Amino acid sequence: MSTENDVVVTGLGATTPLGGDVTSTWQALLDGRSGVGLLDADWLDKFELPVRIAAQLAVEPTEVLARVEARRMDRCEQVAMVAARQAWADAGLAGDEPQVEPERLAVVVGTGIGGAMTMLQQDDLLETVGLRKVSPLTVPMLMPNGPAAWVGLDLGSRGGVHAPVSACASGAEALAWAWRMLRAGEVDVVVAGGAEACITALPLAGFAQARTMSTRNDEPEKASRPFDAARDGFVLGEGAGIMVLERAEFAKARGARIHGRLAGVGTSADAYHITGPEPEGKGAARAITAALRTAGLTPQDVGHVNAHATSTPVGDVAEAAAIRSAVGDHPVVTAPKSALGHLLGAAGAVEAIATLLAVRDGVVPPTLNLDNLDPAVQLDVVAGEARRVELTAAVNDSFGFGGHNVALAFTPA
Amino acid sequence: MSNEDILKELKAIVEEVAGVDPEEVTEEKSFVDDLDVDSLSMVEIAVQAEDKFGVKIPDDQLANLKTVGDAVTYIATNK
Numbered sequence: 001m002s003t004e005n006d007v008v009v010t011g012l013g014a015t016t017p018l019g020g021d022v023t024s025t026w027q028a029l030l031d032g033r034s035g036v037g038l039l040d041a042d043w044l045d046k047f048e049l050p051v052r053i054a055a056q057l058a059v060e061p062t063e064v065l066a067r068v069e070a071r072r073m074d075r076c077e078q079v080a081m082v083a084a085r086q087a088w089a090d091a092g093l094a095g096d097e098p099q100v101e102p103e104r105l106a107v108v109v110g111t112g113i114g115g116a117m118t119m120l121q122q123d124d125l126l127e128t129v130g131l132r133k134v135s136p137l138t139v140p141m142l143m144p145n146g147p148a149a150w151v152g153l154d155l156g157s158r159g160g161v162h163a164p165v166s167a168c169a170s171g172a173e174a175l176a177w178a179w180r181m182l183r184a185g186e187v188d189v190v191v192a193g194g195a196e197a198c199i200t201a202l203p204l205a206g207f208a209q210a211r212t213m214s215t216r217n218d219e220p221e222k223a224s225r226p227f228d229a230a231r232d233g234f235v236l237g238e239g240a241g242i243m244v245l246e247r248a249e250f251a252k253a254r255g256a257r258i259h260g261r262l263a264g265v266g267t268s269a270d271a272y273h274i275t276g277p278e279p280e281g282k283g284a285a286r287a288i289t290a291a292l293r294t295a296g297l298t299p300q301d302v303g304h305v306n307a308h309a310t311s312t313p314v315g316d317v318a319e320a321a322a323i324r325s326a327v328g329d330h331p332v333v334t335a336p337k338s339a340l341g342h343l344l345g346a347a348g349a350v351e352a353i354a355t356l357l358a359v360r361d362g363v364v365p366p367t368l369n370l371d372n373l374d375p376a377v378q379l380d381v382v383a384g385e386a387r388r389v390e391l392t393a394a395v396n397d398s399f400g401f402g403g404h405n406v407a408l409a410f411t412p413a
Numbered sequence: 414m415s416n417e418d419i420l421k422e423l424k425a426i427v428e429e430v431a432g433v434d435p436e437e438v439t440e441e442k443s444f445v446d447d448l449d450v451d452s453l454s455m456v457e458i459a460v461q462a463e464d465k466f467g468v469k470i471p472d473d474q475l476a477n478l479k480t481v482g483d484a485v486t487y488i489a490t491n492k
Contacts, residue, residue, distance in 0.1 A: 066432070067432065068430075068431060068432030069432075072453075132460055132463075133460070135457070136452075136453040136454075136456040136457060137453055137457075140453075
């Protein structure tokens with residue numbers, strides 16, 4: 001049953017390690033392909049990094065954007081623009097006739113780290129060449145609101161441009177923020193999601209020193225193995241995912257094609273540790289429960305959970321406990337980071353798109369490298385190949401360093 | 414280097430930094446009003462011009478270079 005307060009998804013855009021758009025990424029997920037590979041960079045040997053693998057973009061953003069626009073943007077801003085323009089076009093909003101008043105259009109795009117590559121490159125220039133070679137675009141390229149700001153400029157959004165920063169929950173938090181704006185009736189359309197691109201020496205070094213990353217360098221495609229007993233950490237990825245969300249009434253009035261509904265959102269915080277999850281997943285469970293409550297769904301309605309599961313030994317088990325306590329052991333679970341790697345602030349948005357497509361198409365992609373399910377997980381995790389399943393509702397989890405938890409509940413159109 | 418050569422090199426710099434068609438970059442054009450070059454790109458153009466022509470363009474001088482012709486004259490006079 002729909003009401004005028006419903007929030008519908010009318011546009012999808014993405015650029016990921018599996019493909020330069022949503023269609024190719026979704027197909028690769030269903031086919032069980034991995035986006036992880038060996039890095040080729042001189043700094044791997046220079047700094048003796050223990051991690052030599054990552055999930056790099058399938059399509060370089062500079063192949064899609066105009067040269068001059070690309071040179072004014074950090075890589076995380078470039079991927080946000082690529083995904084946002086796809087989503088805008090997919091929603092049927094890219095035509096010459098404007099369909100949304102600029103004052104009724106908002107943008108919410110989160111990032112975990114922001115323009116880290118610009119920060120590092122410009123610092124190198126300052127140190128080695130001096131002030132005059134530092135780009136006047138340094139600040140707009142490194143600021144974490146940069147991806148949101150560029151998308152807002154490009155689409156002419158005057159209803160508000162926001163950039164939630166909650167580490168690896170940023171992309172999902174952006175979607176939750178969008179849902180709240182739409183439910184409050186503040187605007188008619190929100191372009192929302194996440195962007196990240198920081199595959200370079202310092203972030204890899206920092207994550208490696210925190211002992212959070214897989215060092216399975218000799219088997220890159222097997223390195224990301226959420227829920228598997230032999231998992232040893234996450235694999236860093238890059239990319240962006242963007243959704244166009246609208247008030248159902250507005251979308252209906254303009255005759256928009258509807259992919260599905262963002263039926264409810266839940267956010268919570270652990271207040272436990274700066275990086276480690278609360279081991280029983282209590283905070284995560286509260287976020288899931290809140291998402292179901294706002295959506296008007298019961299745990300039994302949830303047929304599928306798209307897990308955050310990054311392939312770290314501690315995190316995956318805590319999340320499994322959260323899913324069992326908030327939903328039960330009946331949902332069909334998948335862990336897309338097994339194929340995509342961990343897109344940090346973009347992860348929640350890209351995986352929300354996969355969750356919505358699972359509901360729309362009635363199929364759940366497999367979790368790669370699940371050879372021996374960790375006995376502590378106790379969930380029905382899809383392995384081997386994609387599984388057909390009719391879905392009434394599905395939940396997408398996202399968590400971030402800092403104890404941020406976000407859950408999103410999707411239902412069919 | 415003739416004024417014509419300076420203009421040719423300047424066109425290349427403006428195209429590289431701001432993506433302006435070299436055909437548009439003529440002496441009477443204003444960087445800001447006609448070519449849509451913003452203040453951030455002007456800084457980049459100045460740094461590249463300094464390197465290319467071996468001139469110094471201090472900020473107070475840069476502010477006076479309204480048109481492409483102003484820049485060509487400044488470079489020709491000061492290099």
